[in-house]
Amino acid sequence: MKIIVPMAGRGSRLRPHTLTIPKPLIPIAGKPIVHRLVEDIAGVINQKIDEIAFIIHEDFGKQVxxxxxAIAEKLGSxxxxxxxxxxxGTAHAIMCAKDSMTGPIVVAYADTLFRADFTLDTSADSVIWVKQVxxxxxFGVVQLNENNQIVDFVEKPKEFISDLAIIGIYYFKSGEALRSELQYLLDNNVVKGGEYQLTDGLENMKQKGMKFVPGKVDEWMDCGNKNVTVETNSRMLHFLDIDGENLIAPDIRIENSTIIPPCFIGDDVVLIDSIVGPYVSIGKGTHLHNTKIKNSLVQTHVHIKNAKLDNAMIGNHATFDGNFTSISIGDYSILE
Incomplete structure (x- = not known):
């Protein structure tokens, strides 16, 4: 099994945080979005992941x-x-990884997270992850027949057709079959709105008699902008807490401070005269002094003092000293 992850977009709705790091590498509950995504996919398909192909913009740089x-290698891939x-377009993005499109593959867009409890139907030609909304x-939705097979894909229906929204994760039994259909779109310049669309390839595959079935997820968490990313962080902390995962590093320093779970707190964090939580993620090396913070996402090596924060998102190496509440500041920013 292989996973194809298109992630070349700039993430403009999440600026300033995506000015210095691609959106899929922003941490949610202590792990990058894309790391959690591929972990969750591996859990659902319950097969060895041989390769993870990441499609990025060349400007992202060698460190990215x-x-x-390293994320792939942590999964043994x-x-x-x-x-x-x-x-x-989506079809063009996937085809940038055409050399890896062999055998069974999963295509997953790296701006969404999910929670699911279903067994992948590997007898189907394709499984499309969906969520009832x-x-x-x-949204783009799928329409099912009486046999629970997908018979139509409809983009943003004005009249009710289905409430099963496509979340952007797909399984294909044959990567070669998908590659062939998408190559046809490129060769024949089949575009909509100036872009090559994956759904056009899916429609062609369906017309040839390929079997599509839904994989229904229980939770679908977006990371499109600051507010929904902070909300996704909170929801992920809730699920990890239920799972019994240890979210607090053993080497944090606490002085006259309280942690209200669930919270993720990374290595070498210092809390002085502060109240943290619930639903807060704090990256390694961060210092909080005289601060109350809840429902927030703080990255690494941040210094915060004299603050009362709620629904905040703070980038790496930032410094914040003040009384603003719902803030969004990027890497190396200073407000004091």
Missing amino acids: EQDLI KGTIYYQNEAL EDPSA
Whole structure:
């Protein structure tokens, strides 16, 4: 099994945090989004992951590439880097990794996390991860027949067709079959809105009689902008706490401070005269002094004092001293 992860987008809705790091490498409850994503996929498919192919922009730099390779290696997989330097659509992005599209594959877009308890149907030609939503008009949805097979893909339906939204994770029994269909789109310039779309390839595969079935997830967590990313961090902390995962490093220093779980607190964190939690992630090397913080995401080596924070997101190596509450400041920012 291989996992293909298109992640070349700039993540403009999450600026300033994505000015210095790609969105999929922003930590959620102590691990990068993409790390948690591939871990969760591995848990659902319950098979050995031979390779994880990351599709990035060449400008992301060598350190990002090394970090991604390390994520793959932690899962016992080979990590491969491909480049998409021009945004030409979902089908084009996937085809940047065409050399890795052999055998069974999972395609997963790296701006979403999920929780699921289902067994992958490897007899199907394709499984499309979906989540039941209240307002399907905002999403691409799938329509099922009486045999629980997908018979149609509809983008943002104005009239009710289905409430099963496509979350952006797909299984294909044959990577070669998907590659062939997407190559057809590129060769024949089949575009919508100036981009090559994966859904056009899926429709062609369906028309040829391939069997598509849904994989229904229990939770779908977005990381599109600051507010939903902070919310996703809180929800992930809740799930990890239920799972009994140890979220607090053993070497933190606490002076006259309280931690209200669930919280992730990394190595070498110092808490002085502070109240932390619930639903806070604090990266390694961060110092808090005279601070109350809840429902927030703080990255590494941050210094915060005299603060009362809620729904905040703070980048690496930032310094904050003040009374603002719901803030979003990027790496190396100073507010004092």
